[in-house]
Amino acid sequence: xxxxxxxxxxxxxxxxxLGEQLAGRKALIARYVPQAILAIHSKVIADLKESGIEQRVxxxxxxxxxxxxxxxxxxxxxxxxxxxxxxxxxxxFRGRWCPFCVGQLEAMNQVLxxxxxxxxxLLAISPQTVQQSFFTADQHRLxxxxxxxxxxxxxxxxxxxxxxxxxxxxxxxxxxxxLPWTNGDDSWELPIPATYIxxxxxxxxxxxADSDYAARPEPEQILRVLASG
Numbered sequence: 748x749x750x751x752x753x754x755x756x757x758x759x760x761x762x763x764x765l766g767e768q769l770a771g772r773k774a775l776i777a778r779y780v781p782q783a784i785l786a787i788h789s790k791v792i793a794d795l796k797e798s799g800i801e802q803r804v805x806x807x808x809x810x811x812x813x814x815x816x817x818x819x820x821x822x823x824x825x826x827x828x829x830x831x832x833x834x835x836x837x838x839x840f841r842g843r844w845c846p847f848c849v850g851q852l853e854a855m856n857q858v859l860x861x862x863x864x865x866x867x868x869l870l871a872i873s874p875q876t877v878q879q880s881f882f883t884a885d886q887h888r889l890x891x892x893x894x895x896x897x898x899x900x901x902x903x904x905x906x907x908x909x910x911x912x913x914x915x916x917x918x919x920x921x922x923x924x925x926l927p928w929t930n931g932d933d934s935w936e937l938p939i940p941a942t943y944i945x946x947x948x949x950x951x952x953x954x955x956a957d958s959d960y961a962a963r964p965e966p967e968q969i970l971r972v973l974a975s976g
Contacts, residue, residue, distance in 0.1 A: 764965060764967075765850065765851065765854040765963060765965050765966060766963075766965060768850050768854070769847050769850050769851075769961055769963060772846045772847065772850060772961075773847075773961050776846075784918055787914050787915055787918060788915065788918075791911075791912055791915050792958050792959050792960070794912075795909060795939065795958035796958045796959075798909075800906070800907075800909060800939060800958060801939070801956055801957065801958060803906045804905060804906040804907055804939075804941060804954065804956040805904075805905045805906055805943075805951060805954065806951065806954050807951050807952060807953055807954045808950065808951060809950075809951050810949050810950060810951070811826075811905070811943065811945050811949045811950075811951050812901070812904040812905075813825075813826050813827045813949070814826050814900075814901045814904075815827075816872065816894035816895060816896055816901065817877050817894065817895050818877075818880070818892040818893060818894055818895075819877060819880035819881040819883070819884045819885075819892070819893045819895075820881065821877055824870070824892050824894055826870075826945075826949075829868050829870075830945065830947050830949060831947070832947075833866050833867055833868045833947070834865075834866060834867040834868070834944060834945060834946055834947055834952075834973065834976065835867065835868055835870060835943075835944070835945040836855075836862060836867050836868070836869045836870070836942070836943070836944050836945075836969060836973075837870050837871070837872060837942070837943045837944075837945065838851060838852070838855060838869070838870070838871045838872070838940075838941075838942045839871075839872050839873070839902055839905065839907055839938045839939075839940060839941040839942070839943075840852065840871055840872070840873045840938075840940055841873065841874075841937050841938065841940065841960065842873050842874070842875045842879065842926075842929055842930070842937075843873075843875060843879055843880075843882060843883040843886075843929075844924045844929065845960060847940070847960050847961050847963065848873075848940065848960075849883075849887060850963075851940070851963045852871060852883070852887060852889055852893075853887055853889075854966050855869060855871075855891070855966055855969075856887070856888070856889050856890060856891065857966070858966040858967075858969075858970060859890055859891055861970055862969070862970070862973065865970065865973035865974060866973075867944070867973050868891075869891040869892075870891065870892050870894055871889075871891065871892070871893050871894065872893075872894045872896050872901060872902065872938075873893070873894075873895070873896060873938075874895075874896050874897070874898070874899045874902065874930040874932075874936065874937065874938070875895060875929050875930055875931075876895055876897075876929065876930065876931045877895045879895075879929055880893040880894070880895050896938075897931065897932070898932055898934065898936075899934075899936050899937070899938060902938035905938075905941065905943070907938035907939050907941050907956065908936050908937070908938055909936065909937065909938075909939065910934070910935060910936050911926065911935045911936070911937060916935055939956055939957065939958050939960070940956070940957060940960055940962075940963060941954070941955060941956035941957075942954075942955045942956075942963070942964050942969065943955075944969065944972050944973065944976075946976065952972060952976060953969070953972045955968075
């Protein structure tokens with residue numbers, strides 16, 4: 748599935764901010780999804796915020812862990828190898844089934860040349876399988892590595908992982924979002940969406956993590972941090 752609102756279909760690339768695009772998707776969902784289901788999603792977000800997960804994620808100034816994961820083509824990508832010659836921009840996302848994740852990935856893809864010009868490398872990490880990452884990259888024409896994080900091992904080191912509550916699992920099942928099949932395990936665990944910028948000594952320069960899956964940093968914000976470093 749390739750998420751685009753009617754408004755986006757007629758908009759020239761780059762003419763709308765990521766926030767505007769995601770707001771459009773959120774409005775479409777609000778228009779067509781029953782209020783009872785929306786209320787459950789809102790409660791999950793509120794409960795996550797109350798749990799303090801956003802305060803437990805690795806903050807700016809901390810050292811990020813090293814990792815080696817397979818990309819969408821089955822090639823092992825090592826953060827330690829990459830960081831020897833460039834800074835890293837890492838986006839943790841839930842999966843190809845999430846319209847807000849897809850929107851962020853496409854927006855970051857548009858600024859990929861500017862990220863490279865700022866001497867940085869863009870990576871995206873999700874718990875979905877290598878095959879699902881391949882489908883994501885192919886369908887949305889993404890030109891950067893999508894890394895598969897089995898069991899959310901790396902996401903857990905960054906403090907991002909939570910278990911999807913049963914009432915939300917039931918909604919996902921009815922919408923044919925089969926996380927055990929997509930992610931290759933029965934845990935029903937996901938990362939909250941997060942974006943990090945790592946310096947070449949693995950120090951975290953920037954952290955953006957939000958339990959609200961519709962909230963994502965603007966690509967221009969990422970570029971400003973890279974430019975200031």
